[in-house]
Amino acid sequence: MDLKLRNPDFEAVVRENYSRQYFMLHISAELGKFAPGFCTLHLKSRPELSQQNGFMHGGAVAALADVASGLAAFTLFEAGADILTVELKINYLAPAAGEEIIARGEVVKSGRTLTVVRSEVFAVADGVKTLCAAGMGSLMTRR
Numbered sequence: 008m009d010l011k012l013r014n015p016d017f018e019a020v021v022r023e024n025y026s027r028q029y030f031m032l033h034i035s036a037e038l039g040k041f042a043p044g045f046c047t048l049h050l051k052s053r054p055e056l057s058q059q060n061g062f063m064h065g066g067a068v069a070a071l072a073d074v075a076s077g078l079a080a081f082t083l084f085e086a087g088a089d090i091l092t093v094e095l096k097i098n099y100l101a102p103a104a105g106e107e108i109i110a111r112g113e114v115v116k117s118g119r120t121l122t123v124v125r126s127e128v129f130a131v132a133d134g135v136k137t138l139c140a141a142g143m144g145s146l147m148t149r150r
Contacts, residue, residue, distance in 0.1 A: 017043065017082040024081050031074055034067060038078075044114040046078040051107055063103035065140075068110075068128050072097055072142045076112030076124035080146050083117045089149040090122070097126075097142040105132030108139075115143075122146040 018041075025031070025038050031048070034056060039047030048071050050056070050063075058064045073095050080090055108130055115123040128140040 016086070017084075020084070020086065021046065021078050021081050025078060028074055030070060034070075036071060036074070039109070041078060041082060043082045044079055044117070046075050046082065046112045048075045048078075048110045048112075049107060050110075052103075052105060060102070061104070063108050063130070063139075065097075065099055065103075068099070068103050068108065068140050069095065069097045069142070071108060071110035072112070072126035072128050072140060073144065074112075075110040076114075076126045076142070076144055077146060079112035079114050080117065080122045080124055083114060083122075084148065087150065090146045091149060093121070093145040093147045095142060095144040097140055099140050101130070101137050101139045103128065103130045103139040105130040105137070107131040109136070118148075120148055122148065 021041055036048050036050045039049050056067050110128045112126045124144045126142040129136040130139045
């Protein structure tokens with residue numbers, strides 16, 4: 008994987024972008040670890056985020072995957088660049104059941120116009136992480 012860091016102050020860029028992720032803030036997702044080409048988000052499970060069987064709603068799972076991978080992309084962009092998700096494919100592999108959901112985003116290829124990302128979402132129950140979703144996406148750079 009060829010990752011080119013275009014902004015040495017990527018931490019400030021990611022934190023500023025996350026501060027404008029109002030849906031993530033609304034559901035109380037927290038920014039986790041991040042590094043060039045990588046980002047994690049954490050979300051504590053609670054009833055108002057669940058679906059009819061008590062599992063985390065798939066929409067929340069997909070949103071976490073989308074934002075984690077988008078923030079991973081932001082770590083590689085030059086100052087002033089912006090992105091929009093062009094495509095997101097998510098596979099639900101197991102119920103998102105547990106005390107916490109962790110989404111991990113990673114850049115596959117960062118291009119001038121299009122960035123390809125992948126994501127994994129884990130449900131944590133009693134300290135055991137279970138992969139509950141995996142995704143791929145494309146992001147369009149806006150300058």
